[in-house]
Amino acid sequence: MFNFTFHNPVKIVFGKDTIKELPNLIDPDEKILLLYGQGSIKRYGVYDQVLKALKGYKIVEFPGVEANPEYETCMKAVEVVHKEKINFLLSVGGGSVLDATKFVAAAAVYDGKDPWDFVAGNPKAKIKGALPLGDVLTLPATGSEMNTNSVISRASIGEKRAFSSSYIYPRFSILDPMTTMTLPERQMINGIVDTFVHVMEQYLTYDVYAPLQDRFAEGILLTLVQEAPKVIKDPKNYNVRANLMWASTLALNGLIGKGVPGDWATHMIGHELTALHGLDHAQTLAIVLPAVLKHQKEQKVTKLMKYARNVWGVTDKAEPETINAAINRTVTFFNSIGMPTQLSDYKLTPKDCQPCVEKLKKRGSKLGEHENITYKEVAEILELAA
Amino acid sequence: MFNFTFHNPVKIVFGKDTIKELPNLIDPDEKILLLYGQGSIKRYGVYDQVLKALKGYKIVEFPGVEANPEYETCMKAVEVVHKEKINFLLSVGGGSVLDATKFVAAAAVYDGKDPWDFVAGNPKAKIKGALPLGDVLTLPATGSEMNTNSVISRASIGEKRAFSSSYIYPRFSILDPMTTMTLPERQMINGIVDTFVHVMEQYLTYDVYAPLQDRFAEGILLTLVQEAPKVIKDPKNYNVRANLMWASTLALNGLIGKGVPGDWATHMIGHELTALHGLDHAQTLAIVLPAVLKHQKEQKVTKLMKYARNVWGVTDKAEPETINAAINRTVTFFNSIGMPTQLSDYKLTPKDCQPCVEKLKKRGSKLGEHENITYKEVAEILELAA
Numbered sequence: 147m148f149n150f151t152f153h154n155p156v157k158i159v160f161g162k163d164t165i166k167e168l169p170n171l172i173d174p175d176e177k178i179l180l181l182y183g184q185g186s187i188k189r190y191g192v193y194d195q196v197l198k199a200l201k202g203y204k205i206v207e208f209p210g211v212e213a214n215p216e217y218e219t220c221m222k223a224v225e226v227v228h229k230e231k232i233n234f235l236l237s238v239g240g241g242s243v244l245d246a247t248k249f250v251a252a253a254a255v256y257d258g259k260d261p262w263d264f265v266a267g268n269p270k271a272k273i274k275g276a277l278p279l280g281d282v283l284t285l286p287a288t289g290s291e292m293n294t295n296s297v298i299s300r301a302s303i304g305e306k307r308a309f310s311s312s313y314i315y316p317r318f319s320i321l322d323p324m325t326t327m328t329l330p331e332r333q334m335i336n337g338i339v340d341t342f343v344h345v346m347e348q349y350l351t352y353d354v355y356a357p358l359q360d361r362f363a364e365g366i367l368l369t370l371v372q373e374a375p376k377v378i379k380d381p382k383n384y385n386v387r388a389n390l391m392w393a394s395t396l397a398l399n400g401l402i403g404k405g406v407p408g409d410w411a412t413h414m415i416g417h418e419l420t421a422l423h424g425l426d427h428a429q430t431l432a433i434v435l436p437a438v439l440k441h442q443k444e445q446k447v448t449k450l451m452k453y454a455r456n457v458w459g460v461t462d463k464a465e466p467e468t469i470n471a472a473i474n475r476t477v478t479f480f481n482s483i484g485m486p487t488q489l490s491d492y493k494l495t496p497k498d499c500q501p502c503v504e505k506l507k508k509r510g511s512k513l514g515e516h517e518n519i520t521y522k523e524v525a526e527i528l529e530l531a532a
Numbered sequence: 533m534f535n536f537t538f539h540n541p542v543k544i545v546f547g548k549d550t551i552k553e554l555p556n557l558i559d560p561d562e563k564i565l566l567l568y569g570q571g572s573i574k575r576y577g578v579y580d581q582v583l584k585a586l587k588g589y590k591i592v593e594f595p596g597v598e599a600n601p602e603y604e605t606c607m608k609a610v611e612v613v614h615k616e617k618i619n620f621l622l623s624v625g626g627g628s629v630l631d632a633t634k635f636v637a638a639a640a641v642y643d644g645k646d647p648w649d650f651v652a653g654n655p656k657a658k659i660k661g662a663l664p665l666g667d668v669l670t671l672p673a674t675g676s677e678m679n680t681n682s683v684i685s686r687a688s689i690g691e692k693r694a695f696s697s698s699y700i701y702p703r704f705s706i707l708d709p710m711t712t713m714t715l716p717e718r719q720m721i722n723g724i725v726d727t728f729v730h731v732m733e734q735y736l737t738y739d740v741y742a743p744l745q746d747r748f749a750e751g752i753l754l755t756l757v758q759e760a761p762k763v764i765k766d767p768k769n770y771n772v773r774a775n776l777m778w779a780s781t782l783a784l785n786g787l788i789g790k791g792v793p794g795d796w797a798t799h800m801i802g803h804e805l806t807a808l809h810g811l812d813h814a815q816t817l818a819i820v821l822p823a824v825l826k827h828q829k830e831q832k833v834t835k836l837m838k839y840a841r842n843v844w845g846v847t848d849k850a851e852p853e854t855i856n857a858a859i860n861r862t863v864t865f866f867n868s869i870g871m872p873t874q875l876s877d878y879k880l881t882p883k884d885c886q887p888c889v890e891k892l893k894k895r896g897s898k899l900g901e902h903e904n905i906t907y908k909e910v911a912e913i914l915e916l917a918a
Contacts, residue, residue, distance in 0.1 A: 147774045149547025154540070160791065161535025355771040357758060358779050361751025369744045385741040388533045392791070393744050401787075405546065405778070 147356045147405040154400055156292045157318040160392065162384070164322045165192070165282055168199040168236075171318045172280065176234035177204040179227055181247050183211050183239045190328040192284055196238055206230045211239070214420060214427070215246035217262060217300040220253065224261070227254045227277070237281040237316075240333075241288025244281050248296035248314040251276035265298050265309045276313035284325040286391040287337030287428070289344060289398025291319035299421060304505075306421040308413075321395065323387035331378065334390075335483050336428035338374045341394040342367060342479075343431040347410050348403035350439065351515040353448040362402045364456045369393050371457070374483050411513035412438050415524055418502035425492060432480045432487050437531035438514075439473050441523065445516055489531050496528040503528070533742045533791040540786055542678045543704040546778065548770070550708045551578070551668055554585040554622075557704045558666065562620035563590040565613055567633050569597050569625045576714040578670055582624055592616045597625065600806060600813070601632035603648060603686040606639065610647070613640045613663070623667040623702075626719075627674025630667050634682040634700040637662035651684045651695045662699035670711040672777040673723030673814070675730060675784025677705035685807065690891075692807040694799075707781065709773040717764065720776075721869050722814035724760045727780040728753060728865075729817040733796050734789035736825065737901040739834040748788045750842045755779050757843070760869050797899035798824050801910055804888035811878060818866045818873050823917035824900075825859050827909065831902055875917050882914040889914070 159167050172178065178200070187193040197205075208223045226232065227250060237247035252273045253261035263271030283291045290296065294315055299306040326334070349363035370393060376386045396402070415438075416430030425433075443450065447469065454460040454472035463471060477487050489495060506513075507521035519527070545553050558564065564586070573579040583591075594609045612618065613636060623633035638659045639647035649657030669677045676682065680701055685692040712720070735749035756779060762772045782788070801824075802816030811819075825832065833855065840846040840858035849857060863873050875881060892899075893907035905913070 147547075147771055147778070149550065151543065151545050153543035157537065157539035159537050161533075164535065356775065356778075358751060358755045358775055358782065361754060362748055365744060365747025365751050368747060372743060385533055388791075389742065389744055392533070392742075396744065405774075 147354055148407070150404040152400060152404050153312070154292060154315070156316050156399075158292060158321060158395065159318060160321045161388075162322060162324055164320050165195040166199045167320060168196065168282075171320075172200070172203070172234055172236070174203065177206070177230065177232050178234045178236050179206050179208055179223065179230070179232040179250075180236050180238060181208045181211055181223060181243055181250070182237075183209070183213075183243050185209065186328075187238050187284060190325070192238060192282065192325050196236075196282060206232060211243045211246045213242045214297075214299040214306060215242045215249070217265070217298055218302070220246050220249045220298065221261070223250045224253045233277060235277055235279040237279065238284070240283065240285030241290045244283070244290045244316070245288070245296040245298065247279050247281065248276075248290070249298050251279045252311060252314055262300065264311075265307050266305070267307065267309065273309075273311040273313055276311070278317050279314070280318045280320075281316050282320045282322070282325070283391075285329060285333055285337060286321075286326060286394035287340040289341075289395055291316060291321065292395050292399035295398075297417070304421050304501075306417040308417070319395075321391055323384060323391045326387050326391060327382060331381070331484070334377055335374075335485055336426050337394060338370055338377075338390065338483065339428040339432050339480060339485050341390075341397045342370050343412055343428075343435050344397040345402065346435060347412060348406060348408050350446055350449050350453060351407040351409050352445065353452070354406055356406050359402055359404065359406050360452065360456075362396075364453075366393050366397050366402070367457045371479060374479075378483060407515040409438075409515045411519050414506075414511065414513050415502065415527065418505060419499065422499065422501055423492070423494060428485070429492070432485045433489055433531045434527065436473055436477050436487055437527045438519075439476070440530050441527045442514065442519075443469055445514075445518070489528070496525070496532050499528050533740055534793070536790040538786060538790050539698070540678060540701070542702050542785075544678060544707060544781065545704060546707045547774075548708060548710055550706050551581040551711075552585045553706060554582065554668075557706075558586070558589070558620055558622070560589065563592070563616065563618050564620045564622050565592050565594055565609065565616070565618040565636075566622050566624060567594045567597055567609060567629055567636070568623075569595070569599075569629050571595065572714075573624050573670060576711070578624060578668065578711050582622075582668060592618060597629045597632045599628045600683075600685040600692060601628045601635070603651070603684055604688070606632050606635045606684065607647070609636045610639045619663060621663055621665040623665065624670070626669065626671030627676045630669070630676045630702070631674070631682040631684065633665050633667065634662075634676070635684050637665045638697060638700055648686065650697075651693050652691070653693065653695065659697040659699055662697070664703050665700070666704045666706075667702050668706045668708070668711070669777075671715060671719055671723055672707075672712060672780035673726040675727075675781055677702060677707065678781050678785035681784075683803070690807050690887075692803040694803070705781075707777055709770060709777045712773050712777060713768060717767070717870070720763055721760075721871055722812050723780055724756055724763075724776065724869065725814040725818050725866060725871050727776075727783045728756050729798055729814075729821050730783040731788065732821060733798060734792060734794050736832055736835050736839060737793040737795050738831065739838070740792055742792050745788055745790065745792050746838065746842075748782075750839075752779050752783050752788070753843050757865060760865075764869060793901040795824075795901045797905050800892075800897065800899050801888065801913065804891060805885065808885065808887055809878070809880060815872070815878070818871045819875055819917045820913065822859055822863050822873055823913045825862070826916050827913045828900065828905075829855055831900075831904070875914070882911070882918050885914050886911075
């Protein structure tokens with residue numbers, strides 16, 4: 147096992163009717179910027195619950211945060227923060243609104259020239275603080291509610307980049323599974339696939355003899371495999387919603403990745419596909435993951451065998467067949483819940499994705515737990531995903 | 533799943549040679565009370581590593597904290613805190629030293645008459661603050677390094693009681709598995725059994741359809757079953773030590789118990805056996821757990837079946853045989869690592885334990901996840917443990 151530090155101070159308030167806890171979580175003197183998306187929180191009552199809970203608070207609203215939140219949108223929110231002297235940010239929505247909120251929190255007190263610098267990973271751009279933030283989560287997927295990550299897009303230059311800072315941990319996250327009842331099926335499935343791949347990025351690498359981390363990872367994967375068909379068949383089942391919501395938080399709150407290597411090649415390639423072709427984040431992951439596993443079979447052999455055995459119950463085959471079976475079962479699982487897994491499903495070819503390869507080449511990216519996936523290997527992976 | 537709040541801000545610093553991180557974790561202006569036990573940290577170099585790391589700090593030492601830390605000992609430490617104007621407490625040792633440190637942290641700033649009141653659960657005795665504390669853990673067992681609990685004994689009145697407060701979370705816990713290499717085998721085995729039972733208290737109750745919590749619990753149990761024989765056969769294996777250490781922390785940091793019922797009858801009865809007969813904490817748990825499972829078979833049937841299947845792989849038998857097999861496998865596991873499971877192994881009879889029953893009767897205790905275990909059922913459980 148590797149050495150590690152684990153420090154996750156986010157307060158999770160989980161369960162039915164927990165939005166009313168907001169006044170116990172935000173000081174009454176705070177002036178709040180309430181960030182949300184395209185209005186679904188108004189259609190399904192979440193907005194009303196939040197305003198009712200925060201009656202008497204000074205609130206300024208910032209609606210209109212888009213999926214794959216845009217740098218330009220976020221910078222407008224930063225302006226509002228300054229103009230209105232906001233001192234607390236409240237995100238109400240999914241991971242996109244929350245990621246935007248995290249960016250705004252850091253950008254509002256950033257002492258450098260352009261906050262895009264810390265998003266793009268300019269080594270001189272250091273986040274040294276952030277406004278306090280909290281969230282009411284309505285879409286289980288990104289894990290953003292209990293981690294230090296944020297992903298911001300900048301369409302004008304075709305970029306989608308992730309950054310991280312301990313300053314952008316939410317002070318609290320309210321997770322009420324009831325808020326997910328009205329999600330479109332596509333978003334729920336996206337969330338399940340996103341969660342699944344978050345786990346795979348931390349589990350399916352090389353073995354450092356950390357069986358407990360592996361068991362936890364497998365536990366999340368098995369829960370997803372078990373609960374995903376149920377949420378489609380029986381979408382009003384509260385417990386199924388609750389299990390999926392808690393699984394998505396634990397998949398990316400840092401815990402299962404502690405002491406073990408991380409891959410993240412699938413995410414890095416996926417971000418490029420979203421930036422270039424506008425595919426949903428989870429759609430890109432479902433395309434790229436199986437191809438990465440096929441391409442990196444040799445490097446990942448021990449973990450692929452473990453995955454086959456402990457997640458898919460494949461124990462009766464020789465090694466190459468076992469590994470192929472595990473990858474095929476992954477594909478079949480995604481397909482079974484309505485998630486395509488090939489570029490062609492979106493009428494795309496590897497050639498259409500060449501600009502992604504070029505961008506990774508230009509950036510000198512070395513992806514994967516062995517940093518052995520350069521732009522050349524990415525091109526091969528995209529061929530496998532055709 | 534039940535509603536829950538989860539908030540665990542402890543910073544874990546895990547791995548080889550991490551004691552040297554202390555100066556990054558404690559402000560140089562703090563005046564530190566260094567609490568430790570009977571001197572084993574001096575024999576095995578931990579003390580030297582701590583003092584070297586904290587060179588230049590103002591340190592007052594408080595040695596001599598005993599296993600099952602005593603109220604009287606702790607109160608002497610509180611006196612030192614006041615006299616020496618201590619503002620940071622550092623525990624170096626196992627769960628006993630740490631529990632004492634937690635008590636001292638709360639007692640030092642307690643505004644009531646007698647800190648024993650909050651230990652004994654007097655409803656008027658409220659902990660409203662505590663001195664900051666941190667720890668270097670040398671014995672994986674209690675989970676105290678990442679939770680709000682402390683257990684304090686008071687031999688003069690035959691009491692051993694647990695209390696809890698979010699104020700006594702350690703600021704940090706340094707977990708260097710190397711420090712466990714020199715532990716006597718008995719202490720290592722005690723830690724494994726303690727960890728196992730911590731998980732069972734949160735897992736083996738009734739089913740509220742929280743499969744992820746169950747998978748995590750099973751993951752810890754399976755890790756213990758896998759690693760325990762290895763630490764006996766190959767005691768110098770760093771990774772085995774590391775896996776056991778991380779397992780013991782995750783068994784009782786609050787995570788696996790969130791959203792599900794808790795039992796804790798085994799611990800409550802066990803505390804009484806230690807207070808009365810001086811048995812090690814883990815020895816009492818190994819005696820009481822199988823008896824509680826036998827006694828509460830009907831209430832726990834669903835989870836016992838799940839435990840049999842997912843932890844012990846028992847799938848081929850009818851229900852009563854499956855449950856018996858699971859309980860027997862638990863006993864066999866404890867015995868296989870040298871842990872006895874019956875009162876008679878310590879030359880005790882249920883009659884010898886009658887004062888425990890009387891004490892629980894006097895206290896009006898109702899134990900277990902259904903609060904259906906009164907002093908009468910405790911007497912029956914002790915008969916089953918004969």
